[in-house]
Amino acid sequence: xxxxxxxxxxxxxxxxxxxxxxxxxxxxxxxxxxxxxxxxxxxxxxxxxxxxxxxxxxxxxxxxxxxxxxxxxxxxxxxxxxxxxxxxxxxxxxxxxxxxxxxxxxxxxxxxxxxxxxxxxxxxxxxxxxxxxxxxxxxxxxxxxxxxxxxxxxxxxxxxxxxxxxxxxxxxxxxxxxxxxxxxxxxxxxxxxxxxxxxxxxxxxxxxxxxxxxxxxxxxxxxxxxxxxxxxxxxxxxxxxxxxxxxxxxxxxxxxxxxxxxxxxxxxxxxxxxxxxxxxxxxxxxxxxxxxxxxxxxxxxxxxxxxxxxxxxxxxxxxxxxxxxxxxxxxxxxxxxxxxxxxxxxxxxxxxxxxxxxxxxxxxxxxxxxxxxxxxxxxxxxxxxxxxxxxxxxxxxxxxxxxxxxxxxxxxxxxxxxxxxxxxxxxxxxxxxxxxxxxxxxxxxxxxxxxxxxxxxxxxxxxxxxxxxxxxxxxxxxxxxxxxxxxxxxxxxxxxxxxxxxxxxxxxxxxxxxxxxxxxxxxxxxxxxxxxxxxxxxxxx
Amino acid sequence: xxxxxxxxxxxxxxxxxxxxxxxxxxxxxxxxxxxxxxxxxxxxxxxxxxxxxxxxxxxxxxxxxxxxxxxxxxxxxxxxxxxxxxxxxxxxxxxxxxxxxxxxxxxxxxxxxxxxxxxxxxxxxxxxxxxxxxxxxxxxxxxxxxxxxxxxxxxxxxxxxxxxxxxxxxxxxxxxxxxxxxxxxxxxxxxxxxxxxxxxxxxxxxxxxxxxxxxxxxxxxxxxxxxxxxxxxxxxxxxxxxxxxxxxxxxxxxxxxxxxxxxxxxxxxxxxxxxxxxxxxxxxxxxxxxxxxxxxxxxxxxxxxxxxxxxxxxxxxxxxxxxxxxxxxxxxxxxxxxxxxxxxxxxxxxxxxxxxxxxxxxxxxxxxxxxxxxxx
Numbered sequence: 001x002x003x004x005x006x007x008x009x010x011x012x013x014x015x016x017x018x019x020x021x022x023x024x025x026x027x028x029x030x031x032x033x034x035x036x037x038x039x040x041x042x043x044x045x046x047x048x049x050x051x052x053x054x055x056x057x058x059x060x061x062x063x064x065x066x067x068x069x070x071x072x073x074x075x076x077x078x079x080x081x082x083x084x085x086x087x088x089x090x091x092x093x094x095x096x097x098x099x100x101x102x103x104x105x106x107x108x109x110x111x112x113x114x115x116x117x118x119x120x121x122x123x124x125x126x127x128x129x130x131x132x133x134x135x136x137x138x139x140x141x142x143x144x145x146x147x148x149x150x151x152x153x154x155x156x157x158x159x160x161x162x163x164x165x166x167x168x169x170x171x172x173x174x175x176x177x178x179x180x181x182x183x184x185x186x187x188x189x190x191x192x193x194x195x196x197x198x199x200x201x202x203x204x205x206x207x208x209x210x211x212x213x214x215x216x217x218x219x220x221x222x223x224x225x226x227x228x229x230x231x232x233x234x235x236x237x238x239x240x241x242x243x244x245x246x247x248x249x250x251x252x253x254x255x256x257x258x259x260x261x262x263x264x265x266x267x268x269x270x271x272x273x274x275x276x277x278x279x280x281x282x283x284x285x286x287x288x289x290x291x292x293x294x295x296x297x298x299x300x301x302x303x304x305x306x307x308x309x310x311x312x313x314x315x316x317x318x319x320x321x322x323x324x325x326x327x328x329x330x331x332x333x334x335x336x337x338x339x340x341x342x343x344x345x346x347x348x349x350x351x352x353x354x355x356x357x358x359x360x361x362x363x364x365x366x367x368x369x370x371x372x373x374x375x376x377x378x379x380x381x382x383x384x385x386x387x388x389x390x391x392x393x394x395x396x397x398x399x400x401x402x403x404x405x406x407x408x409x410x411x412x413x414x415x416x417x418x419x420x421x422x423x424x425x426x427x428x429x430x431x432x433x434x435x436x437x438x439x440x441x442x443x444x445x446x447x448x449x450x451x452x453x454x455x456x457x458x459x460x461x462x463x464x465x466x467x468x469x470x471x472x473x474x475x476x477x478x479x480x481x482x483x484x485x486x487x488x489x490x491x492x493x494x495x496x497x498x499x500x501x502x503x504x505x506x507x508x509x510x511x512x513x514x515x516x517x518x519x520x521x522x523x524x525x526x527x528x529x530x531x532x533x534x535x536x537x538x539x540x541x
Numbered sequence: 542x543x544x545x546x547x548x549x550x551x552x553x554x555x556x557x558x559x560x561x562x563x564x565x566x567x568x569x570x571x572x573x574x575x576x577x578x579x580x581x582x583x584x585x586x587x588x589x590x591x592x593x594x595x596x597x598x599x600x601x602x603x604x605x606x607x608x609x610x611x612x613x614x615x616x617x618x619x620x621x622x623x624x625x626x627x628x629x630x631x632x633x634x635x636x637x638x639x640x641x642x643x644x645x646x647x648x649x650x651x652x653x654x655x656x657x658x659x660x661x662x663x664x665x666x667x668x669x670x671x672x673x674x675x676x677x678x679x680x681x682x683x684x685x686x687x688x689x690x691x692x693x694x695x696x697x698x699x700x701x702x703x704x705x706x707x708x709x710x711x712x713x714x715x716x717x718x719x720x721x722x723x724x725x726x727x728x729x730x731x732x733x734x735x736x737x738x739x740x741x742x743x744x745x746x747x748x749x750x751x752x753x754x755x756x757x758x759x760x761x762x763x764x765x766x767x768x769x770x771x772x773x774x775x776x777x778x779x780x781x782x783x784x785x786x787x788x789x790x791x792x793x794x795x796x797x798x799x800x801x802x803x804x805x806x807x808x809x810x811x812x813x814x815x816x817x818x819x820x821x822x823x824x825x826x827x828x829x830x831x832x833x834x835x836x837x838x839x840x841x842x843x844x845x846x847x848x849x850x851x852x853x854x855x856x857x858x859x860x861x862x863x864x865x866x867x868x869x870x871x872x873x874x875x876x877x878x879x880x881x882x883x884x885x886x887x888x889x890x891x892x893x894x895x896x897x898x899x900x901x902x903x904x905x906x907x908x909x910x911x912x913x914x915x916x917x
Contacts (some may be wrong), residue, residue, distance in 0.1 A: 048908075048911070051915075103785070103786060103789070106786075107790075110790070114795045115739070115795055116793075116794050116795050181828055209782070210782055210786070213744060213779075213780065213782045214779060214781050214786050215779065216779070216780075217778070218777065218780050218915065219744065219910075219911050219913040219914045220914070226747070226782075232652075233648055233652060234746060236651075236652055239845060254915075325620060395653075396656055399656070435660065468824075490917075501615055501616060501619055504783075504785040505619065505621060505622065506867065508787070508789055508792050
């Protein structure tokens with residue numbers, strides 16, 4: 001149910017937001033395509049492309065499966081064990097890998113899993129003679145799980161926490177066992193989210209670049225993103241770069257399309273919003289299982305983070321902290337991240353609003369249904385447009401207006417916003433949908449609409465997913481070097497840039513120090529994204 | 542098109558506005574992403590100022606000192622790089638302002654020039670290397686330097702009427718003396734040595750040192766290069782996208798050898814006071830990387846640009862190279878090099894392929910490398 005004015009406004013806002021996003025990409029691509037680089041756009045479908053294509057899909061599929069399958073027990077355990085010591089900090093920790101520049105995360109992983117890593121040292125100490133090598137597919141998978149398992153856990157956990165409190169009371173009074181609870185309550189709640197999460201993780205892994213090369217052990221492990229980067233940077237062949245990007249987008253679109261066909265159970269029924277209290281899992285076996293799942297996640301994510309912290313603490317932190325360049329970089333990074341996070345949240349709200357509006361009308365026509373599907377699919381696929389393509393395209397467009405470094409901060413914020421859009425959609429859309437199902441009719445009958453509805457009915461409940469989306473988007477943007485490198489100028493310094501540029505000038509110690517500081521900023525942001533309140537009670541409607 | 546470009550030449554706009562800098566743009570609402578509300582009266586006033594200054598570009602320019610714009614890579618301009626020292630030294634002699642614009646690396650530098658084309662506001666480019674020279678020349682954006690570059694001394698000799706060398710370094714395998722007791726003494730030794738002693742190298746598809754090693758192996762092995770790579774592959778721990786990642790792996794102790802420069806140990810000796818990391822001297826000789834600067838055909842300040850190019854070969858510029866860029870200077874410095882530099886490996890023979898030949902064969906050689914390295 002939606003009032004007519006709200007209905008029209010939602011559809012218009014959503015379409016405008018989406019059109020802006022689309023135009024932003026299309027203009028960049030058009031500018032690049034029309035640029036005559038003089039290079040011959042040789043055929044892209046050669047044996048080399050086919051081979052890396054196969055590898056890209058293969059490693060991304062495995063990484064996605066692992067991130068979801070290993071993430072599910074962790075999410076279930078974290079939802080059930082609300083009193084687990086330090087639970088809130090475990091949940092917050094999950095946002096940190098997202099905000100780390102990949103190279104920093106990779107070095108943390110190598111400290112634990114590498115040839116000279118903690119694990120191998122322990123194995124050798126225990127009597128093993130052949131060191132275990134992560135370089136190859138296993139390294140790529142470990143790194144992708146490190147970066148993406150936290151994401152899938154957080155998204156599934158959010159889904160589980162939306163299960164109405166009545167369900168758990170009912171389950172307890174019916175005496176349901178763990179298997180029945182999983183089958184009838186938990187799985188239906190998670191299954192609805194799995195296609196979306198899987199699609200997101202798949203895209204992140206498919207477009208992975210540094211991790212694949214660094215941990216892949218050799219050029220046998222190469223993704224399409226490497227070829228795109230090579231085409232645009234080393235060979236300067238924009239046409240080829242765009243052709244490869246289109247190939248990447250098309251293939252992933254097909255896969256996402258297939259995922260959409262997975263059976264998804266009916267949307268949940270409205271609840272009275274009772275506080276979330278769990279009555280199940282009192283047995284010793286269940287306790288051990290949940291404890292093991294949580295400890296597994298802590299070790300997997302925490303150990304590399306500890307390694308990063310340890311090497312960061314050996315740097316001269318007071319000197320780094322007081323250096324003017326650090327303060328400037330931190331201010332720039334935070335400003336860009338906040339801007340892109342705010343944009344992404346507004347954009348998502350507009351798109352979700354339009355999709356809800358279409359969904360609320362039984363008699364919505366074919367064109368509207370198509371629009372809604374477009375909004376859904378399009379807002380995911382933007383992730384696959386390589387930032388280097390967007391950056392170069394906009395560089396070409398803006399150079400007409402003078403010094404491009406003037407626009408660089410805004411441009412970087414916009415590009416980061418696109419990268420965060422699919423993630424924010426995964427956080428917000430399920431929360432908005434269930435909220436709309438619960439309150440839509442009531443709001444309509446009360447004549448609430450527009451800002452009034454937003455203020456009185458939506459924000460009191462939805463501020464939590466909004467804060468989560470905001471902090472995720474900020475973290476993602478904080479850790480991104482991407483487009484900054486292209487616009488380099490001495491006045492535009494960000495935190496990841498500091499890490500990379502110190503690393504590139506032998507100054508590994510300072511780089512480790514800056515990486516540690518960046519991690520701390522992410523953790524603080526995550527603390528803003530998950531409030532302590534969320535673990536005790538749900539706000540009542 | 543050309544006429545329109547001349548009329549709306551953004552360079553004219555930029556020259557007179559920096560007096561108030563970016564804030565001037567913001568306050569006037571000319572910054573395109575400005576959301577501030579500006580009172581109409583003030584806006585009118587600012588508009589009239591800008592319009593007035595459009596007619597007085599000569600006056601506005603005369604008030605400012607000449608500004609020389611130099612494009613370079615970012616580690617050159619960072620506070621620990623040679624940039625700040627060079628800026629200070631040059632501004633002392635030229636009576637102008639020297640502005641650096643730093644992009645990621647040499648390759649990005651060339652791409653940026655290609656993207657900007659003839660409209661670039663750059664006067665001089667510092668930081669292309671010998672492997673990029675052929676491609677850079679092909680763009681037609683560069684002019685003959687027109688300066689006497691005979692002061693530049695580079696092993697193996699390097700003469701080019703367009704590009705002026707300013708520093709160089711030989712590629713070398715750097716090893717950790719704590720774990721490697723018998724370092725390889727030749728490329729052959731490296732290729733055929735103990736496969737359990739690992740090395741990290743860079744990818745020639747994405748990094749210049751990676752391409753350097755490819756050319757080094759090609760120079761030594763010729764047609765037998767693929768066989769050499771097949772053998773070397775067993776010793777390679779991983780192939781990283783850039784120099785930073787592999788050097789990071791090396792200093793973390795994850796891998797005992799890495800491909801870098803003969804000058805790398807100087808950093809550790811000077812800044813960290815340790816002899817732990819050393820370069821292995823290879824009996825066949827070492828491949829060289831020469832960094833060059835060039836003058837742009839459409840440089841807005843051509844005379845000043847030429848003056849700067851000549852300046853790169855004087856001690857004012859060369860003094861900043863050894864301990865800031867960690868490369869070898871091509872011309873005399875005012876003081877002798879730090880002691881650490883005298884301990885560095887001096888290659889017996891220097892390899893350098895003709896840039897044209899590299900440009901012609903690069904793709905085929907990389908394909909060859911890919912095939913040899915991807916075999917199971």
